[in-house]
Amino acid sequence: MISRRLLRVKVLQMLYAFYTSDIKDVNKAEKELHFSVNKSYELYKLLLLLIIDIRQYAETRIEIARNKLRPSKEDMNPNYQFINNSLIHQISENNQLQNYINTTGISWVKYPVLVKAIYNELIKSDVYKNYMASGSKSYEEDKRLVSFIYTDLIICNEDLHHILEEMSIYWNDDTEYIISMIIKTIKNFKEKDTREKSLLSLYKNDEDRDFFVQLFRKTIINRDYCLELIKETANNWDVERIAFLDTLIMQMAITELMEFQSIPTKVTLNEYLDIAKYYSTEKSNSFINGILDKVLINLRSDNKINKTGRGLIGEN
Numbered sequence: 342m343i344s345r346r347l348l349r350v351k352v353l354q355m356l357y358a359f360y361t362s363d364i365k366d367v368n369k370a371e372k373e374l375h376f377s378v379n380k381s382y383e384l385y386k387l388l389l390l391l392i393i394d395i396r397q398y399a400e401t402r403i404e405i406a407r408n409k410l411r412p413s414k415e416d417m418n419p420n421y422q423f424i425n426n427s428l429i430h431q432i433s434e435n436n437q438l439q440n441y442i443n444t445t446g447i448s449w450v451k452y453p454v455l456v457k458a459i460y461n462e463l464i465k466s467d468v469y470k471n472y473m474a475s476g477s478k479s480y481e482e483d484k485r486l487v488s489f490i491y492t493d494l495i496i497c498n499e500d501l502h503h504i505l506e507e508m509s510i511y512w513n514d515d516t517e518y519i520i521s522m523i524i525k526t527i528k529n530f531k532e533k534d535t536r537e538k539s540l541l542s543l544y545k546n547d548e549d550r551d552f553f554v555q556l557f558r559k560t561i562i563n564r565d566y567c568l569e570l571i572k573e574t575a576n577n578w579d580v581e582r583i584a585f586l587d588t589l590i591m592q593m594a595i596t597e598l599m600e601f602q603s604i605p606t607k608v609t610l611n612e613y614l615d616i617a618k619y620y621s622t623e624k625s626n627s628f629i630n631g632i633l634d635k636v637l638i639n640l641r642s643d644n645k646i647n648k649t650g651r652g653l654i655g656e657n
Contacts, residue, residue, distance in 0.1 A: 342545040343381055347518040348553040349593065349612060351377050353620070354514075356560060356589050367561065374557055380511040382543045384519050386441045387449075389526070389540070391495065392487060393433045394449045394456045395463070400424050402460075422473050427532065428483045434536045455500055462494050480532040488527050496520045514619075552601070560596045567592040574635045587625045590617050594633055598640060602649045606637060 355374045359365065403419045406412060432438065442448070449456055463469050468489050472482060495501060496516060505512040526541055544550040560567075571591055575583070594613040598606055610633055617626045640646050 342522070342541050342549065343378060343543060344518055344521065345549065345552065346612060346615070347381060347515065348378065348549065349556070349616060350514060350518075351381070352553050352557045352560070353586075353589060353593060353616065355557060356593070357586065359561070360585075360589070367558070371554065371557065374553070377511045378553065379543070380509055381515050381519060383445065383447065384505070384509075384512050384515055385522050385541070386438060386445075387447050388491075388495070388516075388519055388523055389432060389438060390442065390447065391449060391456070391459075392429055392490060395460050395490070396424060396426065396429050396433075398453075398456050398460050420473050422476075422478075423469070423486075425478075426483045426486065427478075427480050428487050428527065428530055431530060431534055431536075431538065435538060435540065436536045437538075437540050452504055455498070455504060458500060459490070459494055459498060462498075463490060466494075468493075484527055484530065488524055491520050491523050491527075548603075555600070556593065556597060559600045560593050563596045563599070564592060567595045570595060570636055570639065571632060574632050574639065583628075584621065584625060587617070587621050587629055590621070591629055591632060591636075594629075595636055595640075598637065599645050602647055605648065606646065610634075610637070 351374060355370055355377065358373070359367075359370045403421075403424065406419065407417060466489075468486065472486050475482065502516060505516060522541055529541075530538065568588070571583070571588065590613055594609060597604060597609045597613075601609075613633070614626065614630055617629045621629065637646070
């Protein structure tokens, strides 16, 4: 499922686009927000498909070697351990993934150079060499190798990031989050799982489905109040002098503190400070941290924080 961190980032991006646009159409922006989240789910399926293409390339290499005019002994007796990786086989046979591919037509067919490059990096790695030399058919070893390919090779491939940027403007900041979804998917697979195995859903639950839409709407509704609160807390610092993106991050954080009763204040603050680390400067991050700490005190004194739910006693 799409993480709440990524959902917050999507809302931040859409708020930025909304406020910098000449036309302030909330309904249109909301549709665009849904489209952006759905594109992230498409990337999840697309990156799952990449491991299948890497295996297919490895299989093609073996066949080419076997059909040489003068094949070597090694060519005629190849090591099929990677080709026979049980987890990759399960992913390739998965009905949900195959149905999505057949419906959308997503593929890596236009990017054979990328597939080749990742495979070449793989076969040079000690992890791969040890895996191929082990002679083991352990399902857990199969899973560890696939996890390694995603966390150490795919996520670090600069060409992949350039290609994804060209394929969709909605994927510029998604790769790391989607790889974490794939690692969860790998962990969820069991050796006896059939092709009916369910992949991760788009949303964890209905609450997540509503969360990002409500965050978008309520941040817009609370804009004037949040800006005034930021101005007062910043000792009347001219809000216009604060970086626009920093202001948006603080507006979202304040809105979430006030409007989402089941989310602990600590979670909200940590989430937006981490987002600020990525999207703002180091000085901005410290500034945002200081402002939000003071804002939280003011909100509590004005009884604007009303947290309810398990584990939230003492939050107000």
